[in-house]
Amino acid sequence: MTTELRALRPVEWDAWYDNLLRTFSVVEAAGERDLYRELTETDRGLGVWDGDQPVATAGLFSFRMTVPGGALVPSAGVTMVSVAPTHRRRGLLRALMRRQLDDVRENGEPLAVLTASEPEIYGRFGYGLASREMGATIDLGRVSLDVPEGADDIRLRLTHDPASVSEACEELYGRLVPLRPGMLERRPGWERLPLLDPEAKREGASPLRCVTAERNGELVGYARYAVKPAWDDHEVPRATVLLRDLEAVDPAAHGALWRYLFSLDLASTLRLTARPLDDPWLHMVSNPRRCAPYWNDGLFVRPVDVGAALAARTYAAPVDVVFEVEDAFCPWNTGRWRLSGDAKGAQCAPTRDAADLALTVRELGAAYLGGVPLSALAGAGRVRELRTGGGALREASTAFRSDVEPWLPHGF
Numbered sequence: 125m126t127t128e129l130r131a132l133r134p135v136e137w138d139a140w141y142d143n144l145l146r147t148f149s150v151v152e153a154a155g156e157r158d159l160y161r162e163l164t165e166t167d168r169g170l171g172v173w174d175g176d177q178p179v180a181t182a183g184l185f186s187f188r189m190t191v192p193g194g195a196l197v198p199s200a201g202v203t204m205v206s207v208a209p210t211h212r213r214r215g216l217l218r219a220l221m222r223r224q225l226d227d228v229r230e231n232g233e234p235l236a237v238l239t240a241s242e243p244e245i246y247g248r249f250g251y252g253l254a255s256r257e258m259g260a261t262i263d264l265g266r267v268s269l270d271v272p273e274g275a276d277d278i279r280l281r282l283t284h285d286p287a288s289v290s291e292a293c294e295e296l297y298g299r300l301v302p303l304r305p306g307m308l309e310r311r312p313g314w315e316r317l318p319l320l321d322p323e324a325k326r327e328g329a330s331p332l333r334c335v336t337a338e339r340n341g342e343l344v345g346y347a348r349y350a351v352k353p354a355w356d357d358h359e360v361p362r363a364t365v366l367l368r369d370l371e372a373v374d375p376a377a378h379g380a381l382w383r384y385l386f387s388l389d390l391a392s393t394l395r396l397t398a399r400p401l402d403d404p405w406l407h408m409v410s411n412p413r414r415c416a417p418y419w420n421d422g423l424f425v426r427p428v429d430v431g432a433a434l435a436a437r438t439y440a441a442p443v444d445v446v447f448e449v450e451d452a453f454c455p456w457n458t459g460r461w462r463l464s465g466d467a468k469g470a471q472c473a474p475t476r477d478a479a480d481l482a483l484t485v486r487e488l489g490a491a492y493l494g495g496v497p498l499s500a501l502a503g504a505g506r507v508r509e510l511r512t513g514g515g516a517l518r519e520a521s522t523a524f525r526s527d528v529e530p531w532l533p534h535g536f
């Protein structure tokens with residue numbers, strides 16, 4: 125087999141995308157191809173060709189991601205990775221990852237990020253699981269909600285045309301981006317993604333609708349959802365409310381929107397996916413157990429330039445530690461790095477000083493957004509204390525934590 129790994133040419137996009145669809149065995153729905161064609165940064169696409177046939181794909185998005193402290197840091201979003209079943213397990217993914225991370229480094233992005241089809245794939249390339257997301261199946265008949273003061277002052281409006289209020293919702297979303305690590309600044313065109321609602325993928329649910337929350341005429345929150353109607357054998361209504369996304373700027377706005385979703389007529393279940401671990405509704409419900417919360421993996425983070433990545437965020441407490449970093453896939457990161465920082469800023473540079481903590485770049489990626497404690501990774505043997513007399517783990521672990529759980533509200 126002779127194959128060629130090279131950059132994607134714009135005219136090849138459809139065949140390249142078809143390889144992705146075939147590999148994922150997904151049925152294409154109306155609107156998806158046009159949207160992804162528009163969103164794809166063709167000049168950052170890679171593929172492997174066997175003759176004139178694409179047999180592997182990988183893409184990058186030029187995102188900026190919020191890190192602890194609120195800075196937006198250039199982060200390459202790895203996407204559309206596929207290897208045709210005829211060509212799997214011959215090293216094509218590894219070759220694509222090699223070329224991609226070299227390109228990201230050359231492009232000066234300190235981080236690469238991704239969401240994984242299967243979590244076990246990307247650790248070997250230095251990606252660590254940095255954010256988790258929560259799902260829940262809430263038994264509306266058994267769970268009540270105690271909403272905060274001010275919820276009654278919120279005016280809710282329902283629209284069956286979410287696009288008609290999208291601009292205002294996007295403006296609100298933009299205000300929230302700097303407040304939570306892991307959120308991605310919207311790039312042009314991405315506002316269409318949360319509105320994508322092909323009939324073929326609804327599985328009996330209604331079209332998407334949007335409820336907006338206003339206080340004194342100003343938008344303070346919104347929720348997009350669909351309802352899947354159902355009636356049991358005794359004609360009892362048992363609809364399921366499927367929440368697509370919800371954003372709100374303060375407790376009262378959250379309260380009003382969650383109360384709305386918890387009390388829709390004819391519904392017996394509210395299903396949530398991809399919510400942040402610290403979602404406010406968890407602390408408003410009478411019975412969290414009957415909400416069956418669970419968590420799943422969210423965003424994987426890979427420091428591509430360890431020094432620049434660690435210096436780009438701030439730290440919850442003063443920290444001055446030397447990390448002994450091992451990075452087998454990107455050896456330019458391997459070595460000792462001194463990180464000194466606090467809540468105002470940080471510096472990180474190579475050093476010859478004695479190391480305080482040893483870890484691989486994957487653990488640095490996992491801890492980077494502040495959601496995974498270094499101490500928990502140390503408990504699993506993945507971070508080792510080297511400082512004589514100890515104390516470095518506690519110092520670094522405290523400093524890395526974020527007050528707000530990292531979260532990626534949407535896939536890419």
Ligand SMILES: CC(=O)SCCNC(=O)CCNC(=O)[C@H](O)C(C)(C)COP(=O)(O)OP(=O)(O)OC[C@H]1O[C@@H](n2cnc3c(N)ncnc32)[C@H](O)[C@@H]1OP(=O)(O)O
Binds near residue numbers: 147206207240241
């Ligand atoms: C960010 C995203 O786009 S996520 C989407 C990823 N794509 C998919 O899941 C689509 C379906 N699967 C595929 O297309 C392919 O099987 C891929 C892309 C996952 C793997 O491609 P391959 O070319 O077969 O991988 P490759 O041969 O380079 O393997 C590299 C290593 O990863 C391992 N690996 C590859 N796929 C998997 C997997 N699904 N689960 C666990 N390990 C895996 C290989 O065993 C190999 O291990 P090694 O480092 O010990 O040698």
